[in-house]
Amino acid sequence: MTFAKNDRSGPEPSKREWFSEMIGRTRFVVLIAVIAVLLVSFSLFLQGTLLALNTIYETWRDMFAQGVASQSGTLAVEFLEVVGTMLKAVVFYLIGIGLYSLFIRPLNLTSALGVESLADLEQKVVSVVIVILGVTFLEHFIRWEKPLDTLYFAGALALAGGALVLFQQVHKGSGGDLQQPQAKLRARRELFEHDQEQREIGEQEVQRAERVTEAKAAGRIPAESGSE
Known part of the structure; x- marks a missing residue:
């Protein structure tokens, strides 16, 4: 995606325009959060990959040494831990690229994922968190070590998951950033294509x-x- 260069020729900006420009430039402080979150995401992806390789190696080693019976009940749990780690990495990755696209420079990737606003980012993150809760409960359910504790755990996850689903339904399609697509598109074009920080409200x-x-x-x- 290419952006037109802003034409700097013309009269000198007023003090108010200069201050607006300076305030608008503070958005680049979000880069600190973007870098930190993406580092966490890459770390989790790497840990998940190493965990997956180690799990694959150990399961095949035990299978050749002790037979198929050695994998009863534990194989699914071990691989679910890998899935949980990867999903956590996805959460941080979505937050990182979402913040970058919203505050620094729009990305085609976020548009393809449906992240065009903070409300969209919230919806995506909450959706992945709900999946993580489901995977976490599935791990405890497969282990089935303490049925009563598993029941309590299921109740707690049901309350948390229900609250998140309710949050999604309440905020679905709401918010000024989702309700004014033309104004949002115009503001993004002025900001990212013409490097104009200050917005003028026309008649x-x-x-x-x-x-x-x-x-x-x-x-x-x-x-x-x-x-x-």
Whole structure:
């Protein structure tokens, strides 16, 4: 994805424009979080890979030495631990690339994954966390060491998972960043293509917002819909 260079020729910016430019540039501090989160993600991916290789080696070694009976009940748990580690790595990876795309430079990868806003990022992360909870419970269920503790654990995970699912349903399709696609697209274009930090609100936008407010008050459009 290529971006047009901003034409710096013209009158000198005013003090207000200079201050807005400086405030807008503070978004690059997010790079610190992006680098840290991606390092955690890569570390988890590496640990998961090593854990997978070690598990594969040990299971085949035990199978050749002791037969198929040596794998009863433990094989699934060991590989589920690998899956859990990889899913945790995916969570941090989504957060890292999502923050980079939202604050630094838009990526085609995040668009392909459906991450176009902070609300989208929350939804994706919560979805993976729910899967991690399910995998964690499955590990305990397969072990079945203490049935009563497993039951308590299942209840706790059910409450946590239910709360996360409820959070997804409540916030699904809501939020100003999801309800104003044209304004968001225009702002991203001005920021990333024209390197313009300060946003100007035109008269047409004000009139459009007034019309939408009147339409909501009259009940012609749903109250939760956006202004565009």
